[in-house]
Every structure is written in structure tokens, then in C-alpha cells.
Amino acid sequence: MNKVLIVDASSSDLRIMTGLLTKAGYDPVTAEDFDAAKEEVAKLPPGAVVITAMKFTRGTAQELINWQKREGYKFPVIAIVENLNDLDTIEVLQDHGAVAVVQRRAVDKQLVETVAKYIQDDDSTQSQDKPLIPRPSKEFREIEREVNMIGASNANVIIFGESGMGKEHIARAIYRHSGRTDKPLTMLEAGGAALVGRHNPTSEQGEMYNRIHGYFQDAAGGTIIIKNIHLLNFDKQSVLLHILSTEHPDVRVICTAEPELLEMVSEKTFRPTLFFNLREVDITVPPLRKSVEDIQPIAEYFLKEMASQQDDAEKRLDASAVKALRNHLWPGNIRELKNVIRLAAANVEGTLITASDLPISHSSPETKDSLKLRNPKMERQMIADAMAQTEGNITQAARLLGIGRTTLTYKIKQYGLK
The missing domain is CATH 1.10.8.60 (Helicase, Ruva Protein; domain 3)
Structure with missing residues (x-):
């Protein structure tokens, strides 16, 4: 279950928040003072969330957030505040990096929903043998076939897909189907402080090289999964390319990436040579x-x-x-x-x-391939898709397409659609 750290000096409020989060399926841990909070943060798995009172024993929300930044932790912090208009509240949001605030008197109504916005799956606690979620679509059956086929090879893989599509689960499935399961598996996050291995100050090589090279030494014969490879900065790209192209380590690399990586390669903001070293084969996961x-x-x-x-x-x-x-x-x-x-x-x-x-939010950002009509040549198919998706409900289909109900009715007749 997903971990949530609650930092508060009020034992009664700790019990209330713990109960709410446990009921919602989370795994809360608590701390009442600054030292205990730091110890618990250090234990948190990827994807966890920190909830903190503005003030607690020997510490404040600002101090805890600043300590996280110094130590390289990037857990989202939700601050429990007394008054939304308080200057300290504004400061902890704007200057210190809290992602959200919840009024103490509204904890029972807002806390669980707010946590759900920022928490992510803790894949580090998932069983290595846990199968992919079964799905009936032909697209997913093709992905399962590709996982079995690619897993048996030693090819480097990039798994493309939007955020939230379970790309890491697919990467782990490829690992489970490989011949390297008796060797180390290393998980790295390209966009975070986690991509900082050990450094040998006596080495003639640069520090960044030593740190990244250390991962490959530790994973010899095994597999490295690099999450969100599109977030790897240009300097680290250069080091990774050097290691792969000149040293040829006996390590399989499986990457996950959002579709924007392809645009980055075209625009040369991601090194094409590194891209083709990493993408010997690929899997594309369609959005839901x-x-x-x-x-x-x-x-x-x-x-x-x-x-x-x-x-x-x-x-x-x-x-x-x-x-x-x-x-x-x-x-x-x-x-x-x-x-x-x-x-x-x-x-x-x-x-x-x-x-x-169902607490479905309708304030989400527009998807890149939204059904809104832009190309007249594609209108007929897009209208047909929208009508199929909404089971013929013209009002809902019009909302998906970004046009009025009257306009949609006219176009249905225009294209001879039922």
C-alpha cells in the first residue's frame, strides 16, 4: 500500500488522520517531532506523500520542506493549516514548496482527496511476481505478446506511454521474462536525485561518470530500469552514451518514457545516438x-x-x-x-x-490528442468515435468533441451517421 507520513504534535489529530487514510487504503506512519520526521522521511518509498502541521515539536513545515530539499528528497508535502489567509500559509506554498494545504477543520472532507492527487504507486513494494492487470483489449493483448517476445532477448527497450499507464509494471514484466532474473535489478529515476551513485574521489574520471558507472558495476549481468529517460539532462546523457557505446557493459537497460522523447530526439535536445542505443526495440502503451x-x-x-x-x-x-x-x-x-x-x-x-x-475531476488538462475537431478530413471518423464512446449520447459526444450539441447534430446528418 502507498505510504503517507503524517507529522503533527496533536496525538488526537494524528489518530483522526491515520484513521481516514487507513480507511482509504493507504499505509500511514506518524511522527510528532522534527528528528522523528527526518528519520521517517528517509525510510519512505518512491511515490509517498508527507503531511505536516505548520508547527510541531522542535520544527515547522518550512524547516521540514527545506531539509527535504537539502537532502534531495522530493516527496510532495501537504501542509495542515489553521487559516488559509495566514501569511505563513501563503509563504509555505509559494516560497517553500508545499504542493497543497488543507485546513485542519476540513481534514475529514479534504485530506484523502488531496493525498490522492499527489501520491503515486509504490512499485518498490510490489512483488516481483505480480502479474500485469488483466485487460481484454486487443491493444493490451499485443503488449503482452511483445513482453514475452522481447523479454526472452537481451535487447535494450524503451516503453513509450503517457503518465499513469503502468510503464514501470511492463518494464518489470520484461525483466521477469528474461534470463537475467538471477542477477541484480536496479531501479533509477532519470529526473530525480536518485540517479547519483557512489563516487571514488581517487579516480581519474569525473564525478558524474563515476556515479553513473557505479550503477553498471553493481548491476553486472543484470538489468537497469531507468524511469522517465526523457528527463535525463544533457550531461548525464553524454556519460550514459559513453558507457554504453565504448564499454559495452553486460547490463540490459529498460527505459520508460513519455511520447515527448521522440520530439526531443528530432529537436536534438536528447542525443539521437543515445536514443538508438537505448531503443533497440520498443513498446508503445496506448492511453486509457x-x-x-x-x-x-x-x-x-x-x-x-x-x-x-x-x-x-x-x-x-x-x-x-x-x-x-x-x-x-x-x-x-x-x-x-x-x-x-x-x-x-x-x-x-x-x-x-x-x-x-465517483469523484471524477473535470478540471483536468486537455489531452494532446483530444477529440476536439481541428482537421475537417478527420471529422467524420472523430464524430463516429465520440458517438461510439458515449453510446450515442449526443450531449456527451459534443462535450468530448468540444463543439455544441446543435453543431454535432448537423454534422451527424451531414456525414450520414446514425
Whole structure:
């Protein structure tokens, strides 16, 4: 389960927040003073969130955030405040780096929802043998076939896909299907402080080279998974390219990347030679909105998983909930879907989840391939896709397409669509 650290001197409020988060399926840990908070932060896995009072024993939210920055920790911090208009509140948000604030008197209404926005899956605690979430779409069946085929090779792989599509799970599946499972597996985050290995000051090589090279030494014969390779800065790209192209280490490299990596290669902001060293083969994971038939099975998988973790009755989706899930574009993909299902299951009374129980946000950023009409040559197919996705509901299809209901009705007649 996802870890959440709560730092607060109030033992009663600690109990309340712990209860709320546990009920929602999280794994909270607590600290009441600054030293204990630092010890707990150091233990947190990737994807965790820190909740802190503005003031606690021998420390403040500002001091804790500043300490995290100095030490290279990048856990999102949610501050518990007394008054939203307080100057300290504004300062901790704007200058010190808290990602959000929750008023203490509104903890029961806002805390779980706020945590869900910033927490990420702790894949480091996942079992290495945990299979991919079963999905019926032909796109995902093709991915499973590619995983089996590529896993048996030693080729370097890049897994392309939008944020929240489970690219790291696919990377781990490739590792499990490889012949290197008896050798080390190293996980690195290209955009974070984690890509800083050990340094030998007596070496003639530069510090950055020594640190990155150390990972390959430790993973000899095994596999390195580099998450978000598109976030690797230019200097580290150069070092990684040198290691791969001149030293040819016996290490397989599996990378995950968002689609923008291809644009970066074209614009030469990512080294093309490094790209082709890393992308001997590739897998592309389509966004959830492109495989609508997977939405309900994935949601039901999470409901079953939550019931098992909490030893509770499994919640069910009614027809209105299924329809609402299928009609949403899911810019946050599977991660967003998981958070919505987690919140709905935690707060619904009884075992049946309806559309009104789903905390689906409609303030999400527009997806890059939004259905909004831009190219007249593609209009007919886009309208047909929108109508299919909304099961013929003209109002909902018009919203997906970014046009008015009257305009859509006219175009349906114009193109002879039913």
C-alpha cells in the first residue's frame, strides 16, 4: 500500500488522520517531532506523500520542506493549516514548496482527496511476481505478446506511454521474462536525485561518470530500469552514451518514457545516438481513452484488490458508474482511475457504487490528442468515435468533441451517421 507520513504534535489529530487514510487504503506512519520526521522521511518509498502541521515539536513545515530539499528528497508535502489567509500559509506554498494545504477543520472532507492527487504507486513494494492487470483489449493483448517476445532477448527497450499507464509494471514484466532474473535489478529515476551513485574521489574520471558507472558495476549481468529517460539532462546523457557505446557493459537497460522523447530526439535536445542505443526495440502503451473496453475491468480489479487488502466486502459498480467511467477521457490514465475508484470505495455507504459516488475531476488538462475537431478530413471518423464512446449520447459526444450539441447534430446528418 502507498505510504503517507503524517507529522503533527496533536496525538488526537494524528489518530483522526491515520484513521481516514487507513480507511482509504493507504499505509500511514506518524511522527510528532522534527528528528522523528527526518528519520521517517528517509525510510519512505518512491511515490509517498508527507503531511505536516505548520508547527510541531522542535520544527515547522518550512524547516521540514527545506531539509527535504537539502537532502534531495522530493516527496510532495501537504501542509495542515489553521487559516488559509495566514501569511505563513501563503509563504509555505509559494516560497517553500508545499504542493497543497488543507485546513485542519476540513481534514475529514479534504485530506484523502488531496493525498490522492499527489501520491503515486509504490512499485518498490510490489512483488516481483505480480502479474500485469488483466485487460481484454486487443491493444493490451499485443503488449503482452511483445513482453514475452522481447523479454526472452537481451535487447535494450524503451516503453513509450503517457503518465499513469503502468510503464514501470511492463518494464518489470520484461525483466521477469528474461534470463537475467538471477542477477541484480536496479531501479533509477532519470529526473530525480536518485540517479547519483557512489563516487571514488581517487579516480581519474569525473564525478558524474563515476556515479553513473557505479550503477553498471553493481548491476553486472543484470538489468537497469531507468524511469522517465526523457528527463535525463544533457550531461548525464553524454556519460550514459559513453558507457554504453565504448564499454559495452553486460547490463540490459529498460527505459520508460513519455511520447515527448521522440520530439526531443528530432529537436536534438536528447542525443539521437543515445536514443538508438537505448531503443533497440520498443513498446508503445496506448492511453486509457484509446482502449475504453479496458476501463471497467481495471476498475473492478482495483475494487477486488482493495477488498482483499482490507479484508472487506468487495464493492461493485452499477450501470451508471460504468457509463461515467467509460465517458471520461482519463488524462491521468490508470493512476487517475485507481485514485477515483479508491476514493469512491472508501466513502460509499454499502457495496454499490453509482455515478454520483465517483469523484471524477473535470478540471483536468486537455489531452494532446483530444477529440476536439481541428482537421475537417478527420471529422467524420472523430464524430463516429465520440458517438461510439458515449453510446450515442449526443450531449456527451459534443462535450468530448468540444463543439455544441446543435453543431454535432448537423454534422451527424451531414456525414450520414446514425
